Amino acid sequence: MSAVSLSDLVLRYGGNLPRYTSYPTAASFTDAVGPAQAEQWLRALPADAPVSLYFHVPFCDELCRFCGCNTSVMRHEDGRSAYGDLLREELRRVVALVGPQRSVRHLQFGGGTPSTLPAAALRQVMRSVRKFFRIEADAELAMELDPRHVPEGYPALLGELGFTRISLGVQDLEEKVQEACGRHQSFAQTEACINAVRAAGVSGVNVDLIYGLPYQTEESVAATARKIASLRPSRLAVFGYAHVPWKQKRQRLIPEESLPQPVERLRQRARIEEVLCAEGYLPIGLDHYALPDDTLVRAMQAGTLRRNFQGYTTDSSTVLLGMGASAISMLPGGYTQNITAVAPYARALADAPCLPVARGVARTAEDTLRGRLIEELMCTMQVDLQAGAAAEHDFAAEYAALQPFVEDGFVLLDGSCIRVMEAGRPFLRNVAAVFDTHRQALSSTTPDAAPQPRFATAL
Ligand SMILES: C[S@@+](CC[C@H](N)C(=O)[O-])C[C@H]1O[C@@H](n2cnc3c(N)ncnc32)[C@H](O)[C@@H]1O
Structure with a gap:
């Protein structure tokens, strides 16, 4: 890859993105x-x-x-x-x-x-x-x-x-x-x-x-x-x-x-x-x-x-x-996270007989489906939009959003199959983000409330 094309890629794909160790x-x-x-x-x-x-x-x-x-x-x-x-x-x-x-x-x-x-x-x-x-x-x-x-x-x-x-x-x-x-x-x-x-x-x-x-x-x-x-x-x-x-x-x-x-x-x-x-x-x-x-x-x-x-x-x-303090649990209903700092975590356990949970998110059926697609992409670098529950869903917008990746040689679209090519490996999070509706919603609703990015840079 030339220096010019690398800087172009950074401009296009260099935003702040999650590492997708969970979805949401x-x-x-x-x-x-x-x-x-x-x-x-x-x-x-x-x-x-x-x-x-x-x-x-x-x-x-x-x-x-x-x-x-x-x-x-x-x-x-x-x-x-x-x-x-x-x-x-x-x-x-x-x-x-x-x-x-x-x-x-x-x-x-x-x-x-x-x-x-x-x-x-x-x-x-x-x-x-x-x-x-x-x-x-x-x-x-x-x-x-x-x-x-x-x-x-x-x-x-x-x-x-x-x-x-x-x-x-x-x-x-x-x-x-x-x-x-x-x-x-x-x-x-x-x-x-x-x-x-x-x-x-x-x-x-x-x-x-x-x-x-x-x-x-x-x-x-x-x-x-x-x-x-x-x-x-x-x-x-x-x-x-x-x-x-x-x-x-x-x-x-x-x-x-x-x-x-x-x-x-x-x-x-x-x-x-x-x-x-x-x-x-x-x-x-x-x-x-x-x-x-x-x-x-x-x-x-x-x-x-x-x-x-x-x-x-x-x-x-x-x-x-x-x-433990800040530990996250993954349950069929959603994710929960414990109180982050040690002293309040310890106090919560001492003060009440309940769990020291501070926050979390419930997972909808659509979250589960999108989470599976994102996890498959992150693990196997490919996913079939006609397989299982995905077949019931309309992913036309996501399919269209993958076009720039195709033009850059990072993704191959083969019918309903999305395949991330070896050259696309460093941009895997960017491909996964196409299926992340929570991120799209967060970035469109809270630009003023969150002046600092929530994630580190993807590249
Ligand atoms: C939770 S840390 C535990 C490491 C262990 N305590 C040690 O000191 O060897 C696990 C890993 O997270 C990674 N890590 C921590 N901060 C990071 C950062 N700002 N950016 C990227 N990776 C980071 C490091 O590679 C680190 O080894």
């Missing part, structure tokens, strides 16, 4: 959905429905300037342990509504840095999980780790508790980039962390990289990707840096002029992809890469790949129960 997206959540609605949806779950579990731990040992997540530093061991008690209390309340002994195939601890949960607290949470649920023998139990702060004995603990996958933040290996991000992490630290968890029997290893960070260049991101690929993680997530300083104050410490421009970001993304593919990884959806024998690749090939709040997943459950 979190931008549509309001306080019209609260604890009472959440409890009603939970009680209504079919008796035999399996569930997935997510535990959110919003603490880190230190804060990185680029980080867009809601995290804080909690130094006191007592505070960290007390948070484990809150997770168990919330879990107990949820189980009282959905009933015990439901089957679980996927469980994840995310954050923040969930290994800030002291070993004894993690043991207690997992004891509650195993008491209340039936964890299937082939279940995936996953946790995010920060390679700079792995507590002594934690890898062995994860192995002992049956964890099967860890995700490590790396982002970039270049000194200048790390300095600007306030995250110093040597290659040796990352390697040692991977070796330790593998030695403990945790075989699934994911690594997160980011492009578009301050001072990154095509050469530097390619060097990072090559070096990390030499450690053979089974999966890599390659995110575009989301610069949202209006939402995340710590990002204001990053000088705007150090950030690569959108054309450069597209080039960096392409270079990382080139390196990873040459190293034997296969691209998955928008931003994942996996070794051919990884379950994510097998799910993609079998057409069973899914996308939820944790990103791309083999998790086929339609119910995700999220525990």
Whole structure:
């Protein structure tokens, strides 16, 4: 692609877009959905429905300037342990509504840095999980780790508790980039962390990289990707840096002029992809890469790949129960999200016997249909508008809106089939957005009320 055509593409496709880890997206959540609605949806779950579990731990040992997540530093061991008690209390309340002994195939601890949960607290949470649920023998139990702060004995603990996958933040290996991000992490630290968890029997290893960070260049991101690929993680997530300083104050410490421009970001993304593919990884959806024998690749090939709040997943459950401050749950009736900040989340659990839910959104039948189309596009890069319930719906306007993508060589329209071409992979969110009526409604009704964009740039 020439520089001119890349800048043209940025002009046309460079807006602010969601990552479509749900539909409707979190931008549509309001306080019209609260604890009472959440409890009603939970009680209504079919008796035999399996569930997935997510535990959110919003603490880190230190804060990185680029980080867009809601995290804080909690130094006191007592505070960290007390948070484990809150997770168990919330879990107990949820189980009282959905009933015990439901089957679980996927469980994840995310954050923040969930290994800030002291070993004894993690043991207690997992004891509650195993008491209340039936964890299937082939279940995936996953946790995010920060390679700079792995507590002594934690890898062995994860192995002992049956964890099967860890995700490590790396982002970039270049000194200048790390300095600007306030995250110093040597290659040796990352390697040692991977070796330790593998030695403990945790075989699934994911690594997160980011492009578009301050001072990154095509050469530097390619060097990072090559070096990390030499450690053979089974999966890599390659995110575009989301610069949202209006939402995340710590990002204001990053000088705007150090950030690569959108054309450069597209080039960096392409270079990382080139390196990873040459190293034997296969691209998955928008931003994942996996070794051919990884379950994510097998799910993609079998057409069973899914996308939820944790990103791309083999998790086929339609119910995700999220525990912890800011955790999101996916239920047949809609999505719910807990109170974001830790102190009010803790107070809500202490003050009343209900769930600490702050907001959410109900899903209509049309949302479910559009959500399925968006998820299929994000996972398999194709969708058939004549398949299943979509056949009953008129998508003429969406079909017409795809024409510019066709002219750019990103989409092939074959009868009722929409196929995103390899060249269109970086623009997958733009294609999905064609089916997002909530976004169209939000941007047409609230330009003054929301002067800052709700999402980061798509490119
Ligand atoms: C919830 S964080 C957990 C990382 C873990 N605590 C660590 O420090 O290694 C998960 C991932 O989100 C990604 N991430 C965080 N902030 C981001 C941003 N502003 N833009 C893009 N990706 C971001 C990073 O790749 C990070 O590894």
